[in-house]
Amino acid sequence: MKIEAQDVHVYYGQDHTLKGVSLTVKKNTVTALIGPSGCGKSTFLRCMNRMNDLIDNCHVKGNILIDGVDINSPSVNINELRKAVGMVFQKPNPFPKSIFENVAYGLRVNGVSNKEYINDKVEWSLKQAALWDEVKDKLKKSALALSGGQQQRLCIARALAVEPSILLMDEPASALDPISTSKIEELIYNLKASYTIMIVTHNMQQASRTSDKTAFFYMGELVEYDDTRTLFTNPKKERTQNYITGRFG
């Protein structure tokens, strides 16, 4: 198992936001997290690379194992963890630097200074993110001049450059137009061969198009977790049924 979450609880101060979530994720699969907004999808995703540590009053309980290692144990270096578990955010958030420097940043903070290696890696990452052809002539230009969809693919390239094995995506297409969205979905499909992907989405079609497994969250609990096809065609719980048929949420 690539990821094993065992009875994960998250508290924001007094608020008990995630109430004992357990699930396992296989290597090189796409797992979609769905559910009404505020149900804790992002919170759960952020447990995987310990981004919740940045929030002052946030406490996480339970075990999360990645490749069998408890990521919350003191022996785990949080910066190494975040290199291994890349993240793409809802709103594209490129650095106010050049396109090249955006992708090279993860390498530089890793201590890489070999120019040739960085050049190759930047090109490789941009190709992986299906952005190379669009930006290869303007690598020195500011990343902020790109369109929203290009910015989001740049953020994916930036995450890939540090060679993660897991990619977390928090509603990566929710701020994008349909064409950019389908490019991102295609990308997710292609990246699956090399990465284990966890994606939060509001969009049921997107979940069914892109994922192998789907987890339905409701009010901080994992209601149902199954193969995507089974969950969408033959859900076991009534709540799931109601949600995917659009009766609430």
Added chain:
Amino acid sequence: MAKKLGKRMRQKQVRKNKWYEFQDKSFKYIALAATGIGVLVLCVLLYDVFFDGFGRLDWKFFLDSSSRKAKNAGIYAAMGGTLWIMALTTIIAFPIGIGAGIYLEEYNKKGRLSNILEVNISNLAGIPSIIYGLLGLEVFSRTLMLGDTAITGALTLALLILPIIIVSTREALKTVPYNLREASFALGASQWQTIWHQILPASIPGIVTGAILAISRAIGETAPLIVIGAATYITSVPKLPNESFTVLPIQIFYWIGKPQHDFQVNAAAAIIVLLGITFVMNGAAVYLRYRWQKKVKW
């Protein structure tokens, strides 16, 4: 009956509305008058100073030092002293102030120390500058035996502007959006790397703007330097920080205290120079802020 009541209430409402309108208008005019008086007074002062002093500004005025004859007196020593003080204060106050601002904002944001310091630093910024002079006299001049030297002056002024630099540094850091930090941390960058590569570049114009304004306040200060015993009559620019010194505001203060009209003219001319320096520095700060706002869009 009900109809009559309704009419009365309507009348009351109309009267009320008129009253609000009157309030609105009168406040506008009062505010305008207050601004006008401020600007007018400033203009009169500037006119007065320029009228008296502009004719006195020539190269000789910049190259002469203190003299008993007004015509032979100039601001060479005071200018040199002001530059020394500016440089030394910058060297002392910038690293400490900016460092403290970064520590408080980025490393110890929710700590108790940070809370206590937050309140106290704001209070420190409100303490009359002469108190800093007394502190400088006791601590730097007497206890550390630095005497009435440029270094004592610079240390004292550095203390005076530290709270301003710390507060403005924190404000500049606060303007950096959270998602920039998030993006950097998510790539495995450490806190220091995030600060150094992302947060500082994004906030440095704001930090520098605040620091320049603080320095321009420092070079206008007179009281604390008089307290630590800066010289009023001096004929040479200090070659080292451990020599006695004077600065422009003190030179002005000294000349204004003299009965002869020619010294008053000298004072006016020196005021023009001091105003010029302050103006240039504030202009630089405004320019930086403008450039910054234009360049960085999130």
